[in-house]
Amino acid sequence: MDNAVNVQSLVEATGLKVFSGGKYLKTKQIYASDISRPGLELTGYFDYYPAERIQVLGMTEISYARKMDQDKRKEVMAKLCADAATPCFIISRYLPVPAELDVAAKSNGIPVLRSKLPTTRLLAKLTDFLESQLAERKSLHGVLVDIYGLGVLITGDSGVGKSETALDLIKRGHRLIADDRVEVYQKDEQTIRGEAPKILRHLLEIRGIGIIDVMNLFGAGAVRAETDISLIVHLEDWGPDKQFDRLGSGEQKFKIFDVEVPQIAVPVKIGRNLAIIIEAAAMNFRAKTMGYDATKLFENNLNNLIKENSNEQ
Known part of the structure; x- marks a missing residue:
């Protein structure tokens, strides 16, 4: 219907x-x-x-x-x-x-x-x-968080640590939109909007603790009803046989309806602070959209260094 x-x-x-x-x-x-x-x-x-x-x-x-x-x-x-x-x-x-x-x-x-x-x-x-x-809607498995005004969808296999990472981000002052299930729809030709199902609004599931009410524990400033999804961060278990982008030059996309959303893969390994890494990824993505690309700066510096060495020889 x-x-x-x-x-x-x-x-x-x-x-x-x-x-x-x-x-x-x-x-x-x-x-x-x-x-x-x-x-x-x-x-x-x-x-x-x-x-x-x-x-x-x-x-x-x-x-x-x-x-x-x-x-x-x-x-x-x-x-x-x-x-x-x-x-x-x-x-x-x-x-x-x-x-x-x-x-x-x-x-x-x-x-x-x-x-x-x-x-x-x-x-x-x-x-x-x-x-x-x-609008036509679909459910995605993941956690949607507002980081400095940027909608970041955290995805990955069950048990990889998405909700725990979201809790750490909330403690760092960012806002939860949805945990476990994210309802998404296409707002326009370039924008995907995400929100929580009513039954899961403001709730976060932490293994070993259970369900927590983020708004009740952290205040109204720790939650948000909906946001545009600007970036997808996919968490993957680290393994020696897996290859991950080290320079940030590999552009990945994940298609939701008719919109291709930028996506990065982040390896999960003991000792890595995923909240800080995702926070930095969001800030770096925002910098790129404003015209500053640290990867290109590094590549330019490297090319200049190679030219200088070639001229000296």
Whole structure:
């Protein structure tokens, strides 16, 4: 079944005010993140009316409706509300709701909502919420941590020390988003967003101790609801037969939906402080995104040294 969100959730998340039809909020489902502004429909053209979308009326639509003949306005509003699949109507800027729309919406069980926001800002807010709620989702095994504002997904085999490393990072002032299971969805063409399932929110499992509530133990500043995943750190048991990138010149990617997320492999060995290593990896990744690459600097220095030695000979 397609993802859906009810109108009640939309109202709570975006600060909308209910004008009428409050009893239908929980039963009305939204399946499409696209939003319609029925300007052409107000002229009487309904051949391609997307009735399944949220319908937003702004200053342009309300001003046009005011100038319409009353009988024509009544006819058009009745057609706007004729399809029970319409989730709701939203009026921006707290503009007055046309009486004909109110009557038609009530007779067809469609909520009418209002917002104080200008239409452009309202559309952006609605779209952000709907795309996050209706996007395809998958679960990844790992721990998601916010390190200096950078979303780092720590992956690896079960028992390799992901949760213990996350606990150490939390003690160092970083924030937990999700432990064990990370729900991810594609926010846009370049961004993957990660969050915790509701049942696991703020919780961390440490072998030998059990479940701990990070927010209760470390405070609200130790947790975060969601974040963009910028880097994946894959923990692997160290072995003499395994090869790991020593210079950082090997670029690895891990594909999540349509987005390739940078990934590095970190060997796990007794005596290595993984929290400090991952913290340094996050800072180094941020430096690279800002144009500073220590690997390239080393390679340039090495090439210059080779040239100098060649000239001396």
